[in-house]
Amino acid sequence: MKQILCYGDSNTWGYMGSDLKRYPWDIRWTGRVQERLGDKWRVIEEGLCSRTAAVEDRVQPYRSGLEYIVPCLMSHHPLEMIIVMLGTNDTKRRYHLSPEEIGMEMEELLRRxxxxxxxLESRHTKILLAAPARLREPVLANGEIDGTSAEKLKKLPAVYKEIAGQYGAAFMDAGRYVQDFQPDGIHFSEAGHQQFAEAVLKRMKAI
Incomplete structure (x- = not known):
């Protein structure tokens, strides 16, 4: 059985936008990909709300994608593919990171x-780096993710695409495909999960 690791934040976890409610497995994009791939594949969902590419946060600890990635890869070995979609939380105002600095974080994550x-002697494993979807107006200003974040996210695809090329990873831009969001303008709606799942499946065939 071939395994795919999906490493992401709340949009991989399936956050519904209130009180940590979560979409059912068959609604989340990971579950939809699993359904289409069938029994010969196993989709491993490693989504965590507020996860960053590399920021270590004392207010919300244990959210650094960089710090968790090694034990994660070791515990799920062997893997046919790794899909990484992180960066939205790195745009939070209190982190004060530019798109280029977020790119440096992602570069360190890919290096690790x-x-x-x-x-692990698993050099055949393919990596797909997805730039996160852009925010939809009106973004609910909560002091963390806001209009400033939206401007940063618009610039991330170009930054990520260059980094993916440097590390031999495939690239896709979720913002080209996900058009439907929950009222907060951040999290995928049911339709958004379907849109991203279809895009991932199409991109996988081309890798």
Whole structure:
């Protein structure tokens, strides 16, 4: 059985936008991908609300994608593919990061993934880096993700695409496909999960 690791934030976890409610497995994009791929594949969902690419946050600890990635890869080995979609939370106002600085974080995450795959003798594993979807207006200003974040996210695809090329990863821009969001303008609606699942499946065939 081939395994795919989906490493992301609340849009991979399936956050419904209130009180930590979560979409059912068959609604989340990961579950939809699993359904289409069938029994010969296993989709491993590693989504965490507020996860960043590399920021260590004392207010919300244990959210750094960089710090968790090594044990995650080791526990789920072997993997046919790793899909990484992070960056939205890195745009929070209190982190004061530019798109280029977020790109540097993602570069470090990809470097650690490649190093770990080398140690695991799993150099065949494919990596798909997805730039997160853009925010939809009106974004509910909560002091963290707001209009400033939206401007940063518009610039991330170009930054991520260049980094993906440097590390031999495939690239896709979720913002080209996900058009439907919950009222907060941040999290995928049911339709948004379907849109992203279809885009991922199409991109996988081309890798």
């Amino acid at each position: 993934i490649k190093e770990t795959l080398y140690w």
